[in-house]
Amino acid sequence: MRAGGARRRLADARGRRGDPRGDRAGRPAGVGGSDEPGSRRPSTPRCPARSLRGTSERMRFVVQRHRARRLHYDLRLEMNGVLVSWAVPKGPTLDPGARVLAVHVEDHDLDHYDFEGVIPGARYGAGDVIVWDWGTWAPARTDDPVRAVADGELHFDLHGEKLGGRFVLIRRDTDQRGRGQWLLIHKNDAHAERGWNPENYPRSVKSGLTNDELSRP
Known part of the structure; x- marks a missing residue:
């Protein structure tokens, strides 16, 4: 077993961990303490759009395991x-x-970042949701990830507690x-691990x- 795989297994077993950009209570920076999920993107975003081109800002990512009508x-x-956002039926690997x-x-509001809870049956996306992984990410091979998504190919690096290394999304x-069907691929880098199954790390x-x-209950 690779050392990186062992560290990820240990992190999964330890339970609650703090977001690297969060406060001491483990709440991610810039996110309220409410457990109510953010809605789908409204016509007027809560946060003003900003260009990411030419910046070195650390951006966040999250992966939520969502048992709705289908896992x-x-x-x-x-x-x-x-x-x-992308819905990944089999999970990232x-x-x-x-x-x-x-x-x-559809895009989601930033206040959905740390949502974990049970969405009632009458609500959009009814089911239970956990924060399966979180951390920061950075675009690769581009300084304009918004344009890369629009063009149908985004290369990016994840720095999470379970996921790490170079990924590619290809439309x-x-x-x-009318929803885009993409492929999510992990490159064969130092973080790669053949046979790695997200269902083995359920916490x-x-x-x-x-x-x-x-x-x-």
Whole structure:
């Protein structure tokens, strides 16, 4: 077993961990303490859009394990004042041989970043949600990730508690609902680990809970 894999397993078992940009209570910087999820992107974003070109700002990412009508993982990248989002049915992986479907969905507000809880049955996205991984990310091979997404290919580095290394999102097609069908790929770098399965690391990096434990009355 690689040392990196062992460290990730240990981090998954330890439970609650602080966001590298968070406060001492473990709440991510710039995010309120409410457990209510942020809505889908409104017509007027809560945070003003800003150009990321030419900046060295550390942007956040989060992956939420979401048991809604169907289990999926939500990959969200902070970009221009919102969380640009993809639903990943099988979850992200460090396996460089995997080609994982990622469906480009609507942007979310930044206050969704650390959401963990149970969304009631009548609400959009009803089901239980845990913060499966979080950290920071940086674009690669571009200084304009917004344009890269629009052009259909984004290379980026993740610095999380479970995920790390170079990833690529590539747009392949559009489904019947007009949503972009992308592939999420991990490059064969120092963080790569063949056979790595996200379902082997079920605990939240925020609370240490699994989805089952979170949803118990």
